[in-house]
Amino acid sequence: MLSISPSIAILTLVITILAKNLVLAFPQPEQSSGTISLPSRTLLVNADGSFNHEKAVVCNAATALKYRRNLMILQENNGGVLPEGMKFIDVPQSQIQTRQEQWQDEESLTDENDDSEWAVLNIIRHDQDRLFTVGKRYNPRTGSSDLWVPSSLCDSTSCSGKRNYNSSLSSTSQNKTGVFSIQYGDGSTVSGPIYSDTITVAGVKVQGQEFAAVTNLSSSFASDPVDGVFGLGFPSISNLKADPFFVNAAQQNALLPCHQQFRAISRGTNPKFYNDPIEYHSVDKSNGFWQVKNASVAVGGQNVLSDFDTIIDSGTTIMYGPPDMVKEIYAKVEGATIFDSDEGFYSFPCDKVPDISFSWGGENFAISSENLNLGRTALNATTCAGALAAKDLGLGNTLLLGDSWMKNAYHVFSLEKTAVGFAKLK
Numbered sequence: 001m002l003s004i005s006p007s008i009a010i011l012t013l014v015i016t017i018l019a020k021n022l023v024l025a026f027p028q029p030e031q032s033s034g035t036i037s038l039p040s041r042t043l044l045v046n047a048d049g050s051f052n053h054e055k056a057v058v059c060n061a062a063t064a065l066k067y068r069r070n071l072m073i074l075q076e077n078n079g080g081v082l083p084e085g086m087k088f089i090d091v092p093q094s095q096i097q098t099r100q101e102q103w104q105d106e107e108s109l110t111d112e113n114d115d116s117e118w119a120v121l122n123i124i125r126h127d128q129d130r131l132f133t134v135g136k137r138y139n140p141r142t143g144s145s146d147l148w149v150p151s152s153l154c155d156s157t158s159c160s161g162k163r164n165y166n167s168s169l170s171s172t173s174q175n176k177t178g179v180f181s182i183q184y185g186d187g188s189t190v191s192g193p194i195y196s197d198t199i200t201v202a203g204v205k206v207q208g209q210e211f212a213a214v215t216n217l218s219s220s221f222a223s224d225p226v227d228g229v230f231g232l233g234f235p236s237i238s239n240l241k242a243d244p245f246f247v248n249a250a251q252q253n254a255l256l257p258c259h260q261q262f263r264a265i266s267r268g269t270n271p272k273f274y275n276d277p278i279e280y281h282s283v284d285k286s287n288g289f290w291q292v293k294n295a296s297v298a299v300g301g302q303n304v305l306s307d308f309d310t311i312i313d314s315g316t317t318i319m320y321g322p323p324d325m326v327k328e329i330y331a332k333v334e335g336a337t338i339f340d341s342d343e344g345f346y347s348f349p350c351d352k353v354p355d356i357s358f359s360w361g362g363e364n365f366a367i368s369s370e371n372l373n374l375g376r377t378a379l380n381a382t383t384c385a386g387a388l389a390a391k392d393l394g395l396g397n398t399l400l401l402g403d404s405w406m407k408n409a410y411h412v413f414s415l416e417k418t419a420v421g422f423a424k425l426k
Contacts, residue, residue: 002216015402016145017372021335026200028069029153037124039130043374044056044059044201044317044318044374044385044387045374046214046375048379049130049374049375049376050375050377050378050379050381051374051376051377051378051385052375053340053385054346055341055376056318056343056345056385056389058316059318060320060343060344060389060391061091063316063317063320063393063400063402064091064391064393065183065393066315066316067089067393067394067395067400068089068091068393069182069183070237070244070288070289071086071087071088071142071236071394072088073235073238073239073288074086074236074287074288077235077236077237077238077241077288078236080276083286083287084396085395085396086287086394086396087394087396087399088392088394089392089393107167107309112348115175116313118385121174126277128131129372130407137150137253137269140353143233144229144231144232144237144315145232145233145234145235145236145237145238145239145240145244145288146180146182146211146212146229146231146238146240146242146244147209147210147211147212147214147226147228147229147230147231147240147244147245148180148192148211148212148214148228148229149164149165149211149212149213149214149228149356150162150163150164150165150214150217150228151164151165151166151193151213151214151215152165152166153193153215154168154192154214154215154216154217154386155217156217157219157222157312157360158180158217158219158220158221159216159217159221159319160222161314162227163227164213165195165213167195167197167213170197170198172198172207173195173196173197173339174195174196174197174208175193175194175195176193176194176195176210177194177198178194178196178367179191179192179193179194180192180193180212180214180239180240182238182239183287185301187243188217188218188220188221189216189217190212190214190216190217190221191212191214191215191216192213192214192215192216193212193213193215194210194211194212194213194240195210195211196208196209196210196211197209197211198395199211199245201209205246206248206249206252207252208239208248209245209248209360210242210243211240212229212240230245231244232246232288232314232413233288233290234245234286234287234288234290235247236285236286236287236288237287237288237289238288241303246415247415250415250416256410263304273410273425273426274301274410274423274424274425274426275423275424275425276421276423276426277423278410278412278421278422279293279360279362279363279421279422279423280412280414280417280419280420280421281293281360281361281362281375281416281419281420281421281422282418283418283419283420284309284376284417289311289313290311290312290413290420291309291310291311291398292309292310292311292312292360292420293309294307294360294361295307295309295310295359295360295399296358296360296361297329297353297356297357297359297399298330298356298357298358298359299329299330299354299356300354300355301334301355301357301364302332304328304329304332305325305329307326307397308325308397308398308399309395309397309398309399310398310399310400310401311358311392311395311398311399311401312402312405312406312411312420313400313401313402314402314403315402316386316401316402316403317403317404318374318387318389318402318403318404318406319387319388319389319399319400319401319402319404320344320388320389320390320391320393320397320399320400320402320420321388321389321390321391321399321400322389322390322392322396322397322398323344323391323392325390325397325399326344326346326388326389326390329356329388330346330348330386330388332353333346333348333356334348334349334353334354335348335349335352335383336348336386337383338390339377339385343387343389343391344389344390344391345386345389345390346385346386346388346389346390347377347383347384347385347386348383348386349382349383349384350373350381350384351382352381353369353372353373353384354372354386356372356388358401358405363422363424364424365409366408366410367387367404367405367424368407368408371404371405371407371408372386372387372388372404373385373386374387376385387404395426407423408425409422409425410422410423410424410425
């Protein structure tokens with residue numbers, strides 16, 4: 001049996017981004033939550049407070065490639081047809097650097113690539129008499145739907161130092177037909193055989209969970225602190241063509257209610273992280289994403305756009321929207337101007353960070369100045385870069401809301417309700 005078990009009552013994926021901690025929890029009845037904090041990080045802001053344009057360009061290309069890949073999987077799993085409004089966007093491979101090149105100066109295992117990804121702090125155990133640790137950090141992604149772990153059969157340098165899965169140590173392991181292979185937005189690749197096994201996540205047991213035990217990892221993973229990926233999206237974007245862990249947990253009545261919670265909490269935590277109530281909004285899971293409809297955005301309290309979709313993605317660093325929509329938003333921001341038309345980055349006066357908020361028909365959830373401001377456009381400049389960029393990702397009339405958004409509200413991803421819940425932070 002493959003078991004993922006942290007040292008707290010429920011599975012808690014703890015991610016620290018900028019000055020905030022983000023927590024993902026699979027709650028069970030009569031169980032309480034715990035947290036493990038990692039150091040704060042700032043990916044796109046240099047030590048001198050300026051905007052790291054080079055890394056931002058790489059993030060843009062990585063996100064574009066990621067969603068091109070997602071749409072390819074969605075099309076394949078949808079009988080060869082893309083949903084209406086979606087399209088493929090070409091992304092020049094020349095824009096992509098390897099992960100090792102991007103963060104070659106970042107070596108600390110606790111930084112998790114300096115705000116570029118979140119890590120699950122957990123332990124994977126086999127079901128033999130002796131405890132055998134095979135994993136400790138997995139990247140949780142609501143924009144992906146597959147689970148993979150390094151295999152004990154991987155002998156490449158990229159697997160060196162990573163905890164791995166040995167199927168011979170598990171009495172419930174079954175080798176499945178086919179091979180898992182995927183390329184991520186940064187150009188990195190993994191591949192290997194497919195297995196099913198009984199997986200336990202903090203006491204939540206799922207039988208027959210399919211995952212990949214990868215035997216080939218591209219060189220960029222050699223410096224990557226995470227051991228694998230824990231997909232939290234819906235089955236329609238699964239490259240394994242299998243139900244993700246939390247879907248199986250619900251189907252097997254292993255977790256009631258079945259939902260995932262992200263909460264952003266400031267340092268010096270309060271036992272209660274959010275203000276009631278949590279407002280839930282239905283998602284269209286057919287596209288594979290946690291896609292919430294009927295969104296609106298306001299600037300300075302004045303509504304700018306309404307009736308568009310939003311995708312909430314924990315695996316994306318900032319926020320993106322179609323160029324015409326983003327242009328309309330920044331048109332209401334005093335002093336805003338586009339300073340990189342190719343990459344879609346806008347700037348605004350550093351002493352007048354705009355008040356931008358989102359709503360889905362209930363409360364207005366504001367983006368803090370800390371999370372909206374990516375730093376000065378140049379050293380000693382008076383203008384700062386905004387965390388909302390204009391980029392066509394082929395998603396139609398949809399804004400992609402990543403970490404810069406998620407740090408501003410408590411999120412609940414509820415399979416039971418087929419909805420995303422938002423609540424004000426304490």
